[in-house]
Amino acid sequence: MIYFSLFSPMLLYLHLFFLFTLYLMCFGPNKIVAVPLGNQTDHLALRKFKESITNDPYRTLESWNSSIRFCKWRGITCSPMHQRVIELNLKGYELHGSLSPHVGNLTFLINLNLSNNSFFGEIPHELGKLLQLQQLRLNNNSFAGEIPTNLTYCSNLTDLYLHKNNLIGKIPIGIGSLKKLQSFSVWRNNLTGGISSFIGNLSSLARFSCDDNNIQGDIPREICRLRNLSFLLLGLNKLSGTIPSCLYNISSLTVFSVTENNFHGSLPLNTFNTLPNLQTFFIGQNQFSGPIPTSIINASAIIWFDIGTNYFVGQVPSLGRLENLHFLNLEGNNLGSNSTKDLEFFKTLTNCSVLYEFSICCNNFGGILPNYIGNLSSELAILDLANNRISGKVPAELGSLVGLINLNMAYNQFVGNIPSTFGKFRKMQKLMLSGNKFSGDIPQLIGNLSQLYYLDLHLNMLEGNIHPSIENCQKLQYLDISHNKLRGTIPIEVFNLFSLSNLLDLSHNSLRGSLPREVGMLTNIGWLDVSENCLSGDIPITIGKCISLEHLDLQGNSFNGTIPSSLAFLRGLQYLDLSINQLSGSIPDVLQNIPSLKQLNISFNMLEGVVPTHGVFGNATQVGLVGNKKLCGGISKLCLPACPVKDKKHTKHNKFMLVAVSVVSFLVILIFVITIYSMRKRNQKRLFDSPTIHQLDKVSYQDLHRGTDGFSANNLIGSGSFGCVYRGSLVSEDNVVAIKVLNLQKKGAHKSFILECNALKNIRHRNLVKIITCCSSSDYKGQEFKALVFDYMKNGSLEQWLHPEILNEEHQATLDLSHRLNIITDVASALHYLHQECEQLILHCDLKPSNVLLDDDMVAHVGDFGIARLVSNIGGSSHNDTSTIGIKGTVGYTPPEYGMGSKMSTRGDMYSFGILVLEMLTGRKPTDEFFEDGENLHDFVANSLPGNLINILDPGLVSRNTEEKIQDEICENLIPTIDEECLVSFFRIGLNCSMEPPKERMNIVDVTKELSIARKTFFAGKIN
Incomplete structure (x- = not known):
């Protein structure tokens, strides 16, 4: 008791002191703030990430500065509790640089998405430190090197997307330890090795894609353990062996693709009985054999079915229950037996109401083409019956398939006339009937096929004259009617087909x-x-x-x-x-x-x-x-x-002739010199009278002549209203240049030269073609010569990409939707500069695809200011003395009010821009013959929005013509999805700019804002 009483006050004081100290720490003026060291680590890691970026075209990382906390930087998400970075998402901003290894210090990171950029170098091994990471998306970049083995430490990974890079080496075996992994995508790389049995350990795996690599070996049976597997994409590799039969028992499978490998064996008869969810079945370009399993009738969800280029035999079973079938490829097998029963399965196909592409090419099908072929899907666009033994007359009912774009019936045994019902094929672009026994005249109906760009009728028994109606096929670039019995003369109309570029073959006729x-x-x-x-x-x-x-x-x-x-x-x-x-x-x-x-x-x-x-x-x-x-x-x-020596007795005669020729030559030269002198005097006077061009250094005619190899046809890259454009080089320029030579015989060419020089001399913008210099001189004959020198655009004009079938351009890598939306944005940016940012307002007056040029990186540059107008500002309002009476412009792109004498305005340029946008999205020129009864491009789109988007969208954007396109779409996520809401937004911009009343058109400021929103929404919504 005494002991307690002595020390009780002391204990009390100590206790109070402790509480007071705790109070000061938590609430006092110098309180200790709980700032974890991790926050500083995250901040430093992000700064290092930014330092590794060498190009940021959209200035995405401008917000990454000290003025705001890093948790509010663009692309960054932090956890509310710890304020640690849990998401770094910079998808689709076109960032260029390496990936900093400091990203591995973002230890709370759950989602890392850098897809659709331009990252290069190796994937840092430090990513293996991200133990919380669930989603890693580095797809569609330029990463090189091997897949880091350290990624196997990221045990929480559910999605690993590394596709569309330049990765090499093998798939790390340790990937099999990622028990939570659901999606593993490494397609389109340069991976080697095989598919290890580790695949069977990924018990949660639903999507596995390693298409388009160099992977060898067979498919391990352990893959059958994956009971949740829905996507299995192994195409375009070097795999071999047989398909494990247990794979056909995975009922969750929706996409199965092993196309273009070395697999062999036959398909079990019950293959499709246990695959109720199967939508895509691609096994083309292998060595499969045997019959097509009759169980295919049970695959009612199938959309894509391709068994082409194998060794399948026998009859094609009933396909009538495949109501969702969109793509059917049976080509390149040994199907059929050259019997009358071979084509009976066509009748069951009439139930496939959405069939778009169908090929039985290169088989052994015989018999006659049944009449009910006309009952196939109205959606059918591509029909290939070539290289079989089908005989008899072509049924007139085939003409009912009015949606056909491509019809190939070549190398069969068809007889009789070409049916008159073929005149209904108003959408037909490619028609191949060669290698048959068609007789009679080439029907006049060919002239109705105004969309035709490829016509092959060779090796038949056609006779009579070539009908002049062929002139109506103004898009035709390939015409082969050789090896027939044609008579008469070659009609002049054939040579009015200015689009003919690939081939004109009239050989082996009479x-x-x-x-x-x-x-x-x-x-x-x-x-x-x-x-x-x-x-x-x-x-x-x-x-x-x-x-x-x-x-x-x-x-x-x-x-x-x-x-x-x-x-x-x-x-x-x-x-x-x-x-x-x-x-x-x-x-x-x-x-x-x-x-x-x-x-x-x-x-x-x-x-x-x-x-x-x-x-x-x-x-x-x-x-x-x-x-x-x-x-x-x-x-x-x-x-x-050897050639004989000239006879000596003619020497005197030869001498006389030599003297005579010399005299005549002297007189000719004298006259020539006098003429040149007179012309030079006139030209000097004309040049003296011409408007002056300031601020542009000039180059000599000799330099241009030398740089284009004498304006050689080999260097000719285009022609326009006022002249030709040549590819060339100049001593003063390190790179190739484009040289526009004016045809001064053309009325208005002089004025065009001055207008273009004065319009471009003071303006600079990344989306305008840069003028380098000009030439105003005389050529070697004393004739007046004028030329403009521009930056050379390697990828040509937008028109060459939108309409290669017209211009004979080979752009196999066509403009996808992303490219088109970028180009629309680029052109709008150029117009914004011309209308809003120049000291003197510039009206382009001739905006169209041929005047939009694409550089090495597919960035658009607006060019050809030959009829542009500079508008001065007087009293705060735009003033332009020149009306548009007599202005030529280009039909279809020139606003309607210009044709009635209205003055040029920014609204006129906006109309041209709107038409350009609609053309890029629909693939149709405003002067397309497709439009009938007064309809135009604007009305065509307005009448279809928003419900019928697929009917107006450029077929090149939704085409299923090639397996490679389909394969890409499947790899990206099975059904090709297009963000319809975003597309409608772009269509609306085109419509609102091309309204007929000028006052109802959008201005470029509003267009720029709308495009920015729509574009960001589109790219943010793309599937990784």
Whole structure:
């Protein structure tokens, strides 16, 4: 008691002191704030991440500064309790740089999404420190190196997306330890090795995609343990062996693709009985054999079915229950038995109401084409029956499939006339009927197929004349009607098909008359063959205007006269056959100057004189001369006789002729000099009177002539209203440039030159074509010469990408939707600059796809300011003295009020922009013949929104023509989904800009805001 009483006050004081100290720590003026060290670590890690970014085109990381807390930076999400970073999401901002290893210090991170950017270098091993990480999405970048084995420490991972990179090496075996992993995607890399049995340990795995790599070996049976597996994508590899039969028992499977491997064996008869959810079945381009299992009838959910290019045999079973079937590919097998029963399954296909593409090409199907083929899906766009043994007449009912875009019936045994019902194919773009026994005339109905760009009727028994209605096919770029029995002359209308670019083949017929001089109108034709006919007369010199020709075959006719020297203008010509004709005279020396000529055959004519020794004549294996008895000289390997020495008794006569020629030459030269002097005086006066061009350094004609190889046709890259554009180089420029040479004979060309110089001399914007210099001088003949020099755009014009079928452009990697939306934004940015940011308002006045150029990175640049107008500001309002009466512009893109004399305005440019947007999204030009009864592009879109988006969207964006496109779409997530709401927003912008009343059109400020919102929404909504 005494002890307690003595120390009780002391204990009390100690207790009070402790409470007081605790109070000060928590609530006092110098309270200790609980700031975990981790916050500083996260902040530092993010700063290091930003330092590794070398290019940020959308200035996404501008918010990453000290003015706001890092938890509020764009793309960052923090936990409310600890204020630690739990999400770093910068998907689709086109960031360029390496991924900083400091990201591994964000130890609370749950979601890391850097997909759809341009990251390069290796994936840091430090990511293995992110033990809380659930979603790692690095897809669609340029990461290289191997998949880090340390990722196997991220035991909470559910989604691992590494596809569309440049990764190498094997899939780490340790991945099998990720028990929570649901999605594992590594497709389109350069991975090797095999699929290890570890795959069976991923008990939660639902999606596994390693398409488009170099993976070998077989599919391990352990994969059958994955009872939740829905996506299995193994195509485009080097896998082999047989498919484990247990795979067909995984009822959750919706997508199964092993296309383009080396698998063999047959499909079990009950394959599809246990796959009720199967939507995609791709096993094409393997070595599968045996019959198609009849159990396919139970796969009622199937959408994509491809067994093409295998060794399947027998009859095709009933497919009538596959009501969702969209794509059916049976081509390249041994199906059918050349019997009348082979095509009976067509009747069951009439229940497949959404069938879009159907191919039985390259099989053994026989019998006649049944009438009920006309009852197939109205959605059917692609039908391929080629390379079979189908016989008889083509049923007229086939013409009921009015949605067909591509019809291939080549190399069968069809007889009779081409049905008149084919005239209903108003959407037809590619029609192939070659290699049959069609007879009668080429029907006039061909002229109704205005969308046609590919027509192949060769190797039939067609007769009569070529009907002039062919002229209506103004999109035609490939025309082959060779090896028939056609008579008459070649109609001029054929040469009015300016779109012809790939091929015109009229060979092996009985055509008579001359080759019309209008052949020179085919300036884009690459292959021209009229051989083995009965043509006569001279070879027209206008053939030299076909500057794109690579293959010219005139052999086996009765052409006479001399070989035209104008052939030397065909600088890209590789093959020339003039044999078996009645040509006379000497061989033009200029033929040896065609640099690309690899084969020349002029045998069996009546040619005489000296054979040249250079160019193609310098190789005896490349030139044919037999049958011309009066030829001499040439290289020794041709074994021709030496040319005779001139007779001495004619020496005096020759001397007299030499003197006469000398006198005449002197007089000609004197007249020429006087003429040049007079022209120079006139030109100097004209140049003196021309408006001045300030602030642009000028370049000489000699420099441009040298830089384009004498304005060679090989360097010609385009032509327009006022001249031609050449690719060239200048001593003062390190890179290739584009040189626009004005045709000063064209009315308005002088004014266009001055307008374009003055419009572009003071403006600079990333989305405008940069003018480098100009030339205002005289050429070597004393003629006035004017040219503009611009930055060269490697990827050409937007028109070449939107309409390659018209312009003979080969852009296999077509513009996807992302590219198109970026280009729309780029063009809007250029217009915003011209309308809002220049000291002097500039009206473009001719905005259209051919005036939008694409650089190496597919960034759009607006060009061609040849009819632009500069508008001064007077009293705070825009003032322009020039009305649009007489302004040409371009039909379809020029606003309607300009045609009624209204003055040019920004609203006119907005109309052109709106039409451009609609054209990019629909793939249809405003002058498309598709529009009938007064309908136009604006109405076509307005009448379909918002419910029928698929009917107006460019077929190239939703096309199922190629397996590669389908495979990509499947890899991205089975059914190709398009954010309809965002697309409608873009369509609405196009519609609101192209309203007929000018006051109802959007201005560029509002357009820019709307585009920014719609674009961000679209890219944020894309499936990873």
